[in-house]
Structure formats: structure tokens, C-alpha cells
Amino acid sequence: MAVLPPGVSQRTLDAALAEWRSAIGSEWVFTSDEDIYGYRDSYSILWGTDEERIPSAALAPASVEQVQQAVRIANKHKVPIYPVSTGRNLSYGGPSPNVRGTVVLDLKRMNRILKVDDTRNFCLVEPGVTYFDLYNYIQERGLKVMIDLPDPGWGSPVGNSLDHGVGYTWGPFRDHFVSHCAMEVVLPNGELLRTGMGGMSNADTWQDYKYGTGPSTDGLFGQGNFGVVTKMGFWMMPMPEAYLRGMVYAPKFADVIALVKTVNFLEDQGIIGMPNYGSPARTAALPFNKPADPDLLALMANGYPSVEQVDAYVAKKGVPAWSVQLQFYGPRKTVEANWEYAQAKMREAIPGATFDGVYRTDLPVPKERLDEVVLRHMGIPALEIFNIVSRNESHGENPPDGHNNCVAIVPRTGESLMTFSKAVIEGMRAVGDMRPWSPFTTPATWHPRTFLCGPSVFTQRNDPESNARNKRLYESLVDTYAKYGWVDYRCTHAFQDRVVSKYDFNNHALMRFHELLKDAVDPNGIISPGRYGIYPRSMRRTRA
Amino acid sequence: MKTLIGLAGLGATLLAASAFAAPNPGQPPAGASPQAIQEHGNRAFQYYCAPCHGPGKGNNRPYLPGTDALNVKYKGERPALLEERTDLTADFVRFMVRNGIEGMPSFRKVELSDANLDAIGAYLARNNK
Numbered sequence: 001m002a003v004l005p006p007g008v009s010q011r012t013l014d015a016a017l018a019e020w021r022s023a024i025g026s027e028w029v030f031t032s033d034e035d036i037y038g039y040r041d042s043y044s045i046l047w048g049t050d051e052e053r054i055p056s057a058a059l060a061p062a063s064v065e066q067v068q069q070a071v072r073i074a075n076k077h078k079v080p081i082y083p084v085s086t087g088r089n090l091s092y093g094g095p096s097p098n099v100r101g102t103v104v105l106d107l108k109r110m111n112r113i114l115k116v117d118d119t120r121n122f123c124l125v126e127p128g129v130t131y132f133d134l135y136n137y138i139q140e141r142g143l144k145v146m147i148d149l150p151d152p153g154w155g156s157p158v159g160n161s162l163d164h165g166v167g168y169t170w171g172p173f174r175d176h177f178v179s180h181c182a183m184e185v186v187l188p189n190g191e192l193l194r195t196g197m198g199g200m201s202n203a204d205t206w207q208d209y210k211y212g213t214g215p216s217t218d219g220l221f222g223q224g225n226f227g228v229v230t231k232m233g234f235w236m237m238p239m240p241e242a243y244l245r246g247m248v249y250a251p252k253f254a255d256v257i258a259l260v261k262t263v264n265f266l267e268d269q270g271i272i273g274m275p276n277y278g279s280p281a282r283t284a285a286l287p288f289n290k291p292a293d294p295d296l297l298a299l300m301a302n303g304y305p306s307v308e309q310v311d312a313y314v315a316k317k318g319v320p321a322w323s324v325q326l327q328f329y330g331p332r333k334t335v336e337a338n339w340e341y342a343q344a345k346m347r348e349a350i351p352g353a354t355f356d357g358v359y360r361t362d363l364p365v366p367k368e369r370l371d372e373v374v375l376r377h378m379g380i381p382a383l384e385i386f387n388i389v390s391r392n393e394s395h396g397e398n399p400p401d402g403h404n405n406c407v408a409i410v411p412r413t414g415e416s417l418m419t420f421s422k423a424v425i426e427g428m429r430a431v432g433d434m435r436p437w438s439p440f441t442t443p444a445t446w447h448p449r450t451f452l453c454g455p456s457v458f459t460q461r462n463d464p465e466s467n468a469r470n471k472r473l474y475e476s477l478v479d480t481y482a483k484y485g486w487v488d489y490r491c492t493h494a495f496q497d498r499v500v501s502k503y504d505f506n507n508h509a510l511m512r513f514h515e516l517l518k519d520a521v522d523p524n525g526i527i528s529p530g531r532y533g534i535y536p537r538s539m540r541r542t543r544a
Numbered sequence: 545m546k547t548l549i550g551l552a553g554l555g556a557t558l559l560a561a562s563a564f565a566a567p568n569p570g571q572p573p574a575g576a577s578p579q580a581i582q583e584h585g586n587r588a589f590q591y592y593c594a595p596c597h598g599p600g601k602g603n604n605r606p607y608l609p610g611t612d613a614l615n616v617k618y619k620g621e622r623p624a625l626l627e628e629r630t631d632l633t634a635d636f637v638r639f640m641v642r643n644g645i646e647g648m649p650s651f652r653k654v655e656l657s658d659a660n661l662d663a664i665g666a667y668l669a670r671n672n673k
Contacts, residue, residue, distance in 0.1 A: 038652025
């Protein structure tokens with residue numbers, strides 16, 4: 001399955017490959033079909049099509065110096081490269097590049113944990129470090145810090161942060177790009193840059209103060225293609241003394257407005273960690289992989305239902321419309337007091353609010369209690385999330401192979417949630433998808449200041465028709481979101497052009513600025529062409 | 545054909561498992577005995593595979609995803625835990641790891657070396673006599 005980067009001849013690629021072999025060792029330059037297979041995105045919705053983003057080759061340097069050499073060679077031959085950290089950004093492209101034929105720069109071998117400081121509470125790591133590795137390092141040394149991590153523990157703190165990945169604990173740490181502090185970057189010309197206080201050779205505050213003095217350039221390297229990040233620092237939470245969680249239930253559909261307002265009030269002053277919204281009414285209406293409740297079908301049969309109609313449905317089902325799990329981290333006495341305070345605020349805001357499900361543990365969680373907690377809420381890496389796409393009792397005999405999240409940035413209000421389901425239904429119906437949906441949108445709260453809402457479409461490597469259908473659905477959802485002012489916070493390669501095209505203010509001034517920077521910083525367009533819609537000048541005419 | 549799931553709120557319902565990543569085993573020593581390779585393979589299995597294919601249990605889910613998948617697939621005809629299987633060969637393990645299956649993605653050499661994969665294969669095939 002030989003592919004070439006756009007505009008690059010086999011002869012040019014071969015010349016670059018020869019130099020890369022000399023620079024980093026021939027055993028770390030991969031071109032065989034067998035080896036390239038591992039750089040295909042197992043969750044690609046384009047799997048097996050001519051559009052699939054298959055690389056022409058892959059390189060695995062072991063040091064910053066080798067990355068610099070690899071980048072200089074790419075620049076000399078004008079062969080594009082695409083850096084990946086651990087290559088496990090599944091649902092968002094995995095180890096595959098944005099543009100077919102681009103050479104993958106695999107940084108997995110750069111796996112040193114350079115520093116974990118539990119006095120100033122930060123770490124400094126290379127891209128190939130996984131959350132599992134970081135966790136083990138901390139445990140082995142008895143360091144008193146908690147990691148905020150995303151779902152799969154084999155991910156990279158560097159890679160996750162650079163794709164604006166998110167986690168599950170305390171607000172300031174859940175946004176992994178916000179919680180980064182320190183970045184080392186190999187620029188497209190091979191020069192080494194350190195941002196913030198790293199710009200001062202003898203500063204000892206690189207992982208403490210992220211701006212330095214003057215403009216902050218770190219943002220260019222998140223979801224960007226202006227360099228290869230070879231080190232990053234992250235702020236960490238000191239290990240709290242105790243954890244408490246409790247459930248809040250709100251009886252009526254419109255209660256979501258007061259519920260969200262109260263949760264925001266609690267979270268934005270640091271009383272709670274990540275809130276986990278749910279909807280018992282939705283669970284009754286649309287049980288996972290089981291037939292929809294006939295009463296729900298009747299409710300949704302004649303246009304989008306009114307609040308009164310939804311509340312009549314909720315009353316008939318005899319379950320609360322909404323729930324939220326509140327989580328508290330801190331001193332034992334404080335988490336108890338904060339839970340009491342949260343209940344009081346909820347009672348004030350929501351007539352008929354009820355509470356249960358209180359659970360308490362000391363932190364770190366004693367080993368004998370680990371089965372009682374959600375590991376990621378405790379900063380403990382795992383792979384349990386793969387239950388979403390693995391064969392199990394819920395999925396039956398035809399499980400999906402993967403999934404692509406179509407998750408939009410939505411204002412953190414109950415009103416938005418009441419509108420969101422309407423938009424999803426519009427997006428589904430626009431492509432003839434008539435499956436049932438409910439009015440109960442529960443948001444993901446990974447990001448502390450916005451809701452991230454939306455479904456996930458499944459992918460199936462042995463079913464191109466299903467993938468094509470789901471691709472149309474995904475695109476329709478993106479288009480529909482945009483009508484409401486919502487847009488995906490990140491997405492897999494297949495949808496990035498469409499998503500960033502929605503940033504239309506002043507004739508797409510933002511993208512035009514990105515392209516201006518791209519041309520200045522990377523005139524040969526060798527770093528990750530097409531990443532989040534930013535193409536080098538030579539490829540713009542082919543942009544979708 | 546399933547095409548759509550509600551994502552939001554899922555986090556609250558997916559429950560914990562007790563498996564932890566073991567320390568990174570490094571590479572198998574050159575010239576190691578078959579027994580030493582198997583022992584290294586055990587350590588490599590715990591690091592690379594056990595977070596999905598281990599015996600962890602949770603509140604509602606009795607198995608980790610890989611173990612759960614094999615439990616559903618074999619319905620008791622074969623052990624769901626790879627470490628308890630007596631019919632595995634190193635070649636079969638290598639094929640599955642390099643190609644992936646269903647929700648399990650493929651593993652590339654830079655992430656999981658041939659030497660470690662061979663050791664894992666030797667470990668999982670130890671009871672196939």
C-alpha cells in the first residue's frame with residue numbers, strides 16, 4: 001500500500017529516508033507495509049478508503065538532538081512529518097497523520113520522566129511518557145501528588161495536552177493545556193526553543209511561571225503545526241487528605257437551569273471537583289442498546305416537545321429528570337462541610353431536590369477500597385474506558401471497533417442543555433437518521449468552564465458503508481451545531497477542515513492569521529500539514 | 545448496526561477496575577534462557593496487556609474490557625483470562641497484537657518491541673503443551 005506525501009516524488013522520499021536512516025539508525029525508520037499498519041488509525045472512519053490518512057513511512061528518534069536532525073532532513077527535502085507522542089489519541093486520529101503520505105515522527109522512544117516535584121507540585125516529561133509511567137514513578141517514590149488524567153492510561157500527558165485533552169478531577173487541572181507549564185519545541189528549521197521561563201537559561205521557574213516576559217507562544221503548539229514539542233511541564237494537585245462524593249437529584253425538566261447555576265456556583269469558587277451530570281429520565285427513555293421507551297417515542301412524535309410535555313413524561317415515569325454527582329477533595333472536615341453546604345444551596349435552588357449515594361474515602365485510596373471508586377476520579381490510570389467499544393454484554397455479537405466523538409463547546413447553562421437535544425435531532429434528521437433521541441442532554445464536564453456536549457459515532461473497520469453513513473451524520477452534526485454557535489472542541493482528522501471552517505468571524509480572520517504564521521514559521525510546510533485545517537501554502541488549493 | 549451512543553454522562557456509569565499498570569519491564573536481556581524470557585514475558589504482559597486483559601473487577605462489571613470481550617466471545621468454552629489459556633501460540637499472540645481486533649487497536653514496534661512481544665507470546669503459550 002505505497003503512498004507518497006503530496007507533491008513528493010518517490011525519489012525525494014527515498015533520499016530523505018536514506019538520510020533519516022543515517023541520522024537515527026535504520027532500525028528506527030519504518031517503511032514496510034507490516035510496520036506501517038501500526039501507524040494506521042484503528043478508529044478511522046475512513047478505514048480502507050482512498051481518503052484514509054495512511055503514512056508513507058515512520059521515524060522514531062530517541063533524543064531531542066535526533067528530532068532536530070530529523071526535522072532538518074525533512075526541511076531539506078520538503079517532506080512533511082507528523083509528530084505523535086504515544087500514538088494513542090484514539091478517536092482523534094491515533095498514530096496517523098492528517099494528510100495521507102505524511103511521514104509519522106514517532107516520539108514514543110523519548111520516554112523520560114525528568115522531574116516530579118511535590119514541593120512546588122509539578123512534573124516535567126517527554127512525549128513518550130504515559131500516564132501509567134508517570135503514576136508508577138510517583139508511587140515508587142512515594143511522592144504526594146495526584147495526576148489529572150484522561151480515560152486511557154496509555155496516553156501521553158504531552159500529546160493529550162497538545163490536543164486540548166481533558167481529565168476528571170479538580171477544575172484547574174482538568175484542562176490539560178491550561179495546566180501545562182513549560183514547553184520545549186523543535187522548530188521547523190531544527191532550532192530548539194523553550195517557552196516561558198525556559199527562555200532564560202538559568203531560571204529555575206520554568207515549570208512554575210508559564211508566560212515569561214512578553215507574548216506567550218505556547219498556544220501555537222496546541223492543536224497546531226508550528227513545531228515538534230519535546231518536553232512539557234504540568235502543574236499537579238498535592239494529594240488531598242480525603243474524598244467525598246454525593247448525588248443530587250432534580251425532579252423536573254426545567255430544574256436543569258437552577259441545577260447548572262448552582263453547580264457552577266460551587267465549582268467556580270473551588271468547593272467541588274468535576275460534577276458528573278446524569279438523567280434518570282433519559283436512562284428510562286433510552287436504555288443503552290435496548291428499545292426506546294414507547295412513551296418517549298410518543299413524546300417526540302409531533303415536533304420537539306414543550307417543557308410541560310417533557311415534565312408530564314417525567315412525572316409518568318416516576319424518576320427525576322436530572323442528577324448530578326458532586327465530588328469533593330480536601331481535608332476530611334472540609335469535604336463534609338462542603339457537602340452540607342452544597343446540599344443547602346441545592347435545596348434553596350430546587351424545590352424537591354433529593355440526595356443520596358454519599359461515599360467517603362481517605363486519599364490516596366486504600367488498596368482494599370479501589371474497587372469502590374472510579375479510578376480516573378482518583379488520578380489512577382486505567383483502560384476500563386474501552387468497555388465503550390469492546391465486545392461485551394451490552395454490545396452483543398456485533399461490537400463496534402472504535403468511536404469518533406462529535407462533542408461541541410456549549411455554554412454552561414441549563415438553557416443550552418434544553419436546546420442541545422433539539423439540535424442533535426435536527427442534525428440526525430437532516431441525513432435521514434430517524435432513530436429515537438431524548439430531550440435530556442447531559443454534558444461532559446471535562447472542561448471546567450464550558451460544557452462539552454454531543455454523541456459519539458461508532459466506527460467499524462469491516463463495514464465501510466456504516467462508516468460512510470456515520471461520516472455523513474458527523475458532518476451534519478457539525479453543520480447543525482454551527483447554526484447554534486457551537487463547534488467541536490477537537491475531532492479526528494476527517495472532520496478538522498469542516499470544524500475549523502465554522503470560525504467565520506471577519507472572513508475567517510483567525511485562520512488567515514494562522515496561515516500567515518504558518519508561512520513565516522514553516523515556509524516549506526513540513527510540520528503536520530492540515531492539522532486543524534492549517535495547511536502550508538503549497539497545499540491550500542487542495543483544501544476541502 | 546450500532547452507530548450512535550450518548551457520550552455525556554457515560555463517565556459516571558463506567559466503573560472501576562482494580563488492575564494497575566505494572567512497571568515498565570524494559571527489554572528482555574539478550575541471550576536469556578527460555579525460562580527467563582517467560583518470566584520477562586510475564587512482566588511485559590502485566591505492563592502492556594493486563595490493564596485490559598487482567599482479572600480486575602469493579603462494582604458492576606466483573607471484567608476488564610479485553611477479558612470481558614473474550615468472556616462474551618467464548619461463553620465459558622475457553623478461559624476469558626489470557627493467562628489461563630492453554631491453546632495460545634506465540635504466533636497467534638503476535639498476529640493479534642500487530643493487527644488488533646475489534647476495539648483493540650494494533651500495537652506498533654516502537655511501542656511494543658518484537659523482543660517484548662515474543663516474550664509475551666512465550667509467557668502466554670507456556671501452558672500450551
